[in-house]
Amino acid sequence: MTKSVNLIQNFTTKSGKPITFGTGTGTKWQNLKKSRDVPALTEELVEALLLALKLGYNHIDGAEIYTTHEEIAEAVKRSGIAREDLFISSKYNPGFGEIKSSNATEAIDKALKELNTEYLDLYLIHAPFFTPEGSNGETVESAWQRLIDAKKAGKVRNIGVSNFRVEDLERTFKVAGSKEFYPKVNQIEFHPYLQNQSKNIVQFAAENEILTEAYGPLSPLFRIKKDDVVIEDHPLVSYLPELSKKYGKTPAQILLRYTYQKGILPVTTSSQEERIKQSLEVYNFELEQADIDEIDRLGNLFHFRGFFIPLYEKP
Numbered sequence: 001m002t003k004s005v006n007l008i009q010n011f012t013t014k015s016g017k018p019i020t021f022g023t024g025t026g027t028k029w030q031n032l033k034k035s036r037d038v039p040a041l042t043e044e045l046v047e048a049l050l051l052a053l054k055l056g057y058n059h060i061d062g063a064e065i066y067t068t069h070e071e072i073a074e075a076v077k078r079s080g081i082a083r084e085d086l087f088i089s090s091k092y093n094p095g096f097g098e099i100k101s102s103n104a105t106e107a108i109d110k111a112l113k114e115l116n117t118e119y120l121d122l123y124l125i126h127a128p129f130f131t132p133e134g135s136n137g138e139t140v141e142s143a144w145q146r147l148i149d150a151k152k153a154g155k156v157r158n159i160g161v162s163n164f165r166v167e168d169l170e171r172t173f174k175v176a177g178s179k180e181f182y183p184k185v186n187q188i189e190f191h192p193y194l195q196n197q198s199k200n201i202v203q204f205a206a207e208n209e210i211l212t213e214a215y216g217p218l219s220p221l222f223r224i225k226k227d228d229v230v231i232e233d234h235p236l237v238s239y240l241p242e243l244s245k246k247y248g249k250t251p252a253q254i255l256l257r258y259t260y261q262k263g264i265l266p267v268t269t270s271s272q273e274e275r276i277k278q279s280l281e282v283y284n285f286e287l288e289q290a291d292i293d294e295i296d297r298l299g300n301l302f303h304f305r306g307f308f309i310p311l312y313e314k315p
């Protein structure tokens with residue numbers, strides 16, 4: 001086991017249960033909600049979360065910009081599971097998209113109200129892309145100070161960031177002063193075709209005892225498209241089914257296990273019962289190091305980035 005796998009083990013619910021992979025409430029669900037323009041609850045999401053909770057997920061990934069806090073609250077209520085047995089996270093939107101608070105303190109208070117809870121298990125700054133026009137005068141430094149204050153006030157158990165580069169993390173370190181208030185998590189896009197969302201970020205995080213969480217971990221299975229059509233001639237296409245056969249697991253399970261064995265905690269999502277179930281059935285097998293190395297090698301032959309493309313790939 002690597003040092004980073006132990007980092008995952010540092011995260012538990014308030015009652016001390018080890019956290020599962022995250023079940024997301026963004027991407028798929030926020031788009032569904034927007035496309036319907038519904039002010040009320042999106043019942044499909046409530047049902048999917050409820051199912052995920054019943055099947056054993058205890059970790060829910062939310063965000064201000066997803067506008068799905070109410071669905072999380074409703075699913076938790078209907079599940080009957082005690083709050084302290086769950087790990088609920090959310091994120092402050094520093095200025096992209098339409099939904100935003102004037103600052104992170106306001107966003108945290110709003111999240112607590114919408115989620116109908118007294119505390120969050122994890123709260124992140126969604127991205128380092130603050131702008132003079134969009135961020136209401138807030139900066140990485142002022143937002144990080146607000147997260148530290150929220151942790152001190154007991155509103156949030158763990159604080160972290162998302163989509164941060166090495167230089168952004170270093171800015172938070174300066175504000176933090178001591179390691180106690182460094183980010184505990186950096187949630188980034190991660191899969192074999194994007195093994196470092198920004199230069200050296202995964203290794204730097206591990207060296208500083210920051211847990212890397214992966215969003216989009218299944219991207220190689222369905223996001224590789226040309227002119228909006230899924231294409232199937234990329235390096236992992238034939239290798240994942242080969243591993244599927246060898247281990248008796250689906251390609252999605254292989255990718256999730258690969259991520260986990262690299263010491264990175266996946267945040268995934270599905271609306272389908274069988275897939276939700278399968279995503280949790282990855283703790284009971286182990287990929288050989290040679291297979292992980294081969295996924296790494298094949299992954300490095302192809303490049304795919306699904307999120308924040310212009311911000312990372314400036315000419």
Ligand code: NDP
Binds near residue numbers: 027028163271
């Ligand atoms: P994944 O890579 O896990 O993709 C999930 C999608 O994969 C779903 O649409 C699901 O569709 C499909 N899927 C699930 N299982 C399989 C399978 N076995 N085979 C093929 N397709 C499958 O994660 P996301 O990219 O959705 O991200 C997960 C979460 O991460 C988001 O909900 C959000 O909470 C967070 N996130 C954070 C970001 C950030 O900036 N911090 C950015 C993006 C996401 P189906 O329902 O049909 O199964």
